[in-house]
Amino acid sequence: MRPFTYERASDVAGAVQSAAATPGAKFIAGGTNLLDLMKLHIEAPAHLIDVGRLPLAQIEETPDGGLRIGAMATNSQVAADERVRRRYPVLAQAILAGGSQQLRNKASVGGNLLQRTRCAYFYDTTKPCNKRAPGSGCGALEGLNRNSAILGQSNACIATHPSDMAVALAALDASVETARPDGGQGALSLVDLHRLPGETPQVETNLPAGELITAVVLPPPPQGGQVYRKARERASYAAGLASVAVAGGRIALGAVAHKPWRADKAEAALAAGAAPAEALAAELAGARGNGRNDFKIALTARLGAAAIAEASGKDA
Template sequence: MKAFSYERVDSAEAAARAVVERPGAKFIAGGTNLLDLMKIQVEAPAHLVDVNRVPDLARIEQTPAGGLRIGTLVRNSDLAADARVREHYPVLARALLAGASAQLRNKATTGGNLLQRTRCYYFYDPARPCNKRAPGSGCSARGGFNRNAAVLGASEDCIATHPSDMAVALRALDAQVETVSAQGGRRVIPIADFHRLPEDRPQQDTNLRADEFITAVELPPPLPGVHLYRKVRDRASYAFALVSLAAVIELREGAVASARLAFGGLAHKPWRVEAAEALLRGAGDPRERVEAAADAVLQGARGQGHNDFKIPLARRVLAGVVAEALGR
């Protein structure tokens, strides 16, 4: 780990200013991802801005519209255990509990979870070329061991996936991300627009501006229907998703009235295709329409060799979640 300077701030605006004023600065809260990357010098910030003492950012509050506002410093374990989340947004609670370990969930924050970096093997190996780590150096995952790589939305420069379980559930719920800038300006970013595909800038994971700091995530009023989160991984715990699916499916007399489907493990961001959701809606047994919905989700999917299995696996995960929703 390289040497760095350190400061604590007491407001969100001060946090944003501190990072702008100090080149090479990074925010730190739980540090569950950043510190790992610093130890292997994939990340080498010259300055750390500790935001843990910024007041009012560790609260979960009801919004005037009937949703929830989740402060950026709310720990993953506290969010998953909150009675309002468990009752009204169970897909989010289940996604959080499927991620990491209990110890990490006790430290990891809402904002940090959204900003965590890919777990691509080559991103974590400074000895190998990686466009996300060193733009222009090449993508070792292409032609390398790419079992956890993307099959959707990838580019010639990067085939990495986003690792968050929480973000997948937030995409199904149509959450919004609140930010503040160094000048005090406020912005609300739909979760659909928060993360970005790699294209020719794989080093840029999100559409946050350099002077912005996440203050909260807002959930809409509770959504009717069955909330499900299914995660397929190599181990029963403490493993990232090969394929995951956050689903909110509303049934009326055995028919699908509405469906929200967000996949993880398939792309550089949570993957949601509204055309697939529309194909599930309507009278009759929705299981007869699962293949058509899966076709819509996987349009343009392309395996890289070791990860070819993700394409049929995504189909089976969707079929299983629909069958489970009908069973409930």
């Protein structure tokens, strides 16, 4: 690792003020992604602000019947919460589908949302990657792109977002609360938190510099069934090839785009009376592979239709 300075934040206000005042500063909580990237010389923060012990791990009821999940709650804590399991089973299923038990015990909710891609070209500093080194090119375009995006990609980047939890949150219409350096509070819908690559894939979120995610807010549970399904090469220690979250009439796709992909076209087709397979066909009409990942289009169609059918109790 390269040299860096470290501080343990004692309160939220101090953490965001320190981030704003210190060039090259980054927040760290569980560290399950950032520390790996630092060891590989992909991330080189000049200053780490440890927010892992801030009192932001509570899971609380909201006045409208939803839940407010503190950003420092661990993935395991959220998946095991009785209210989450009963009212938001798609979220519990998604969390349990991601990573190992050891990682879930350490990873924070806020950190899970901000983890970076698992693209092999991003992790290999000898290869071109516009996300890691803007302007160097995208090695995956003509290379090993089996796990790459089929929706929303650009010629600058075909990486996918790795979070399972974020896919479920997108289907649940969740939002995030943030603390700003000026002392104010911010809010973003989950679907607006992450960005598509365009020509600036290194800019991954719409979170302003120095802001800290303090909580995820879930609205009241939707009417209808909830299901999370994921396809991967093997049952553990493997990134997803495709995933789908269904929450009532809302659908989100994972491992197919630079961000959790809210399937608006499929939702509209279902509302108009389409069968699950027809709805997925509408969503994936504009999907595009890059050779080795062409199979993901058909895989996502089958997986999505099956998940919708399971959630609704109807045939695909």
